[in-house]
Amino acid sequence: MEYRNLIGGDWFACGTGRANVNPSDVTDIIGHAAQAGEGELDAAIAAAHAAAPLWAASTPQQRFDALDFTGAELLARKEELGRLLSREEGKTLAEGIGEVARAGQIFKFFAGEALRQTGDRLASVRPGVEVEVTRTPVGVVGLITPWNFPIAIPAWKIAPALAHGNAVVLKPADLVPGCAHALVEILSCAGLPAGVVNLVMGRGSEIGPRLVSDARVDAISFTGSVPTGRGIAAACGAAMKKVQLEMGGKNPMVVLDDADLDLAVAACLNGAFFSTGQRCTASSRLIVTEGVHDRFVAALTAAMRDLPVGDALDPATQMGPVVDARQLEQNLDYVEIARAEGGTVTGGERLVLDKDGFYMAPALITETTPDMRINREEVFGPVASVLRVRDYDEALAVANDTEFGLSAGICSTSLKHASHFKANARAGMVMVNLPTAGVDYHVPFGGTKGSSYGAREQGTYAAEFYTTVKTAYTLP
Numbered sequence: 001m002e003y004r005n006l007i008g009g010d011w012f013a014c015g016t017g018r019a020n021v022n023p024s025d026v027t028d029i030i031g032h033a034a035q036a037g038e039g040e041l042d043a044a045i046a047a048a049h050a051a052a053p054l055w056a057a058s059t060p061q062q063r064f065d066a067l068d069f070t071g072a073e074l075l076a077r078k079e080e081l082g083r084l085l086s087r088e089e090g091k092t093l094a095e096g097i098g099e100v101a102r103a104g105q106i107f108k109f110f111a112g113e114a115l116r117q118t119g120d121r122l123a124s125v126r127p128g129v130e131v132e133v134t135r136t137p138v139g140v141v142g143l144i145t146p147w148n149f150p151i152a153i154p155a156w157k158i159a160p161a162l163a164h165g166n167a168v169v170l171k172p173a174d175l176v177p178g179c180a181h182a183l184v185e186i187l188s189c190a191g192l193p194a195g196v197v198n199l200v201m202g203r204g205s206e207i208g209p210r211l212v213s214d215a216r217v218d219a220i221s222f223t224g225s226v227p228t229g230r231g232i233a234a235a236c237g238a239a240m241k242k243v244q245l246e247m248g249g250k251n252p253m254v255v256l257d258d259a260d261l262d263l264a265v266a267a268c269l270n271g272a273f274f275s276t277g278q279r280c281t282a283s284s285r286l287i288v289t290e291g292v293h294d295r296f297v298a299a300l301t302a303a304m305r306d307l308p309v310g311d312a313l314d315p316a317t318q319m320g321p322v323v324d325a326r327q328l329e330q331n332l333d334y335v336e337i338a339r340a341e342g343g344t345v346t347g348g349e350r351l352v353l354d355k356d357g358f359y360m361a362p363a364l365i366t367e368t369t370p371d372m373r374i375n376r377e378e379v380f381g382p383v384a385s386v387l388r389v390r391d392y393d394e395a396l397a398v399a400n401d402t403e404f405g406l407s408a409g410i411c412s413t414s415l416k417h418a419s420h421f422k423a424n425a426r427a428g429m430v431m432v433n434l435p436t437a438g439v440d441y442h443v444p445f446g447g448t449k450g451s452s453y454g455a456r457e458q459g460t461y462a463a464e465f466y467t468t469v470k471t472a473y474t475l476p
């Protein structure tokens with residue numbers, strides 16, 4: 001399969017195609033992706049810039065139709081596209097199909113948002129004057145997306161951008177061109193004017209900074225690593241350009257003595273290891289009070305041993321491979337760092353299976369302290385640590401002792417502690433008796449502190465980023 005770039009409504013096979021490798025089996029080359037250079041990027045931005053006024057003038061019905069069509073198509077093809085997703089990213093088939101369905105629901109939700117454009121008409125403080133407050137499109141939005149949710153994250157950026165009347169240039173992660181291509185191919189049949197949606201695949205370090213700094217691009221929405229995000233924020237700040245960043249997490253999951261132990265173990269197993277731990281919402285710090293600590297560790301260790309690791313496309317697999325060799329090395333390095341810091345390691349070894357892929361066993365690091373690197377830095381793999389604490393107050397203090405603030409969870413049957421945690425956990429999302437990862441598609445997503453910057457993504461709150469508020473005064 002050859003993945004081409006979509007520029008101004010035409011498909012271009014630019015540059016030498018980059019191989020799209022299956023992380024479950026590196027002998028399986030799924031396709032080759034076009035690599036855009038400066039010229040192709042420039043053409044894509046020019047196309048979006050020319051098309052933006054057309055789409056800004058579209059009716060709510062036109063926007064609804066395009067988004068509803070895309071959502072319906074994704075839902076109808078979720079098995080086929082879920083298979084592609086699992087094959088190129090490595091999450092299990094059930095997770096891959098689930099993610100495509102989620103992308104479909106996101107488009108359906110924003111189809112509805114296109115019809116629900118709101119505004120205010122108010123009386124002026126001056127006699128006879130009318131005031132109207134409306135939302136107008138931002139213009140051209142550059143979307144830079146990561147590899148860990150290769151269809152849902154592009155969906156939750158493209159869908160609100162289009163619903164609110166913007167044109168986009170999508171730069172997906174290098175490792176997952178197949179899903180981006182499939183999504184944009186569907187959008188190219190959705191009745192949008194040429195140039196409203198453009199796809200440029202190519203090295204992020206080369207074309208990314210150009211996309212961010214181009215004066216014709218009015219706003220940037222980014223999800224990925226902290227260092228890349230910081231660079232983008234600095235460039236957008238200097239250009240006084242609107243920017244939205246979703247970055248890392250070091251998400252705490254508090255387990256109190258009074259928790260339902262089975263529920264807590266299931267929530268931590270899911271939060272820490274599902275999707276191979278490659279979620280910015282992953283539960284990477286398990287903070288457990290001393291009365292339940294040993295029973296919790298024993299039960300979670302047993303559950304980890306029963307988690308089949310293997311080829312993402314094998315229906316028996318519950319944890320697929322790591323996305324690539326570099327990420328696998330990073331994960332294994334962190335396991336060794338934790339051991340050297342004095343942590344006790346269970347699992348975390350590289351696995352050699354019949355297929356030549358990037359496999360490792362899930363890792364649990366016990367007997368850790370808050371100052372260890374394993375409790376401060378994001379690993380982005382199936383590696384979780386356990387911190388033993390005296391009581392709820394210490395648990396909350398440890399949970400908040402991080403530079404990140406994306407998601408925070410608590411497992412407890414105490415309404416008092418759950419309510420206090422919801423109010424006092426310094427995170428954008430709080431979960432009670434649920435994994436820190438796995439969020440709904442119709443409500444805001446985002447964090448505090450070093451995890452996020454700018455307006456929230458998703459739900460009705462997405463309007464904040466994808467529109468500019470205009471206040472009009474009329475003397476009739």
Ligand SMILES: NC(=O)C1=CN([C@@H]2O[C@H](COP(=O)(O)OP(=O)(O)OC[C@H]3O[C@@H](n4cnc5c(N)ncnc54)[C@H](OP(=O)(O)O)[C@@H]3O)[C@@H](O)[C@H]2O)C=CC1
Pocket residue numbers: 144145146147148171172173174175202203204205206207208209212223224225226228229231232246247248249279280327330378379380
């Ligand atoms: N919070 C999250 O959801 C995610 C966090 N991460 C974290 O980041 C680490 C590294 O992952 P990685 O994929 O390399 O993350 P990056 O931040 O490097 O990549 C994210 C996106 O940004 C692009 N990009 C890279 N460099 C630039 C640049 N200078 N300017 C603009 N865009 C750029 C990438 O393109 P390209 O792919 O072509 O390099 C990709 O599309 C992981 O180990 C993990 O810790 C990673 C993914 C998601």
Ligand SMILES: O=C(O)CCC(=O)C(=O)O
Pocket residue numbers: 148149223278279280281436437438439
């Ligand atoms: O947990 C989720 O459902 C979403 C996580 C996510 O968006 C991410 O890891 O980038």
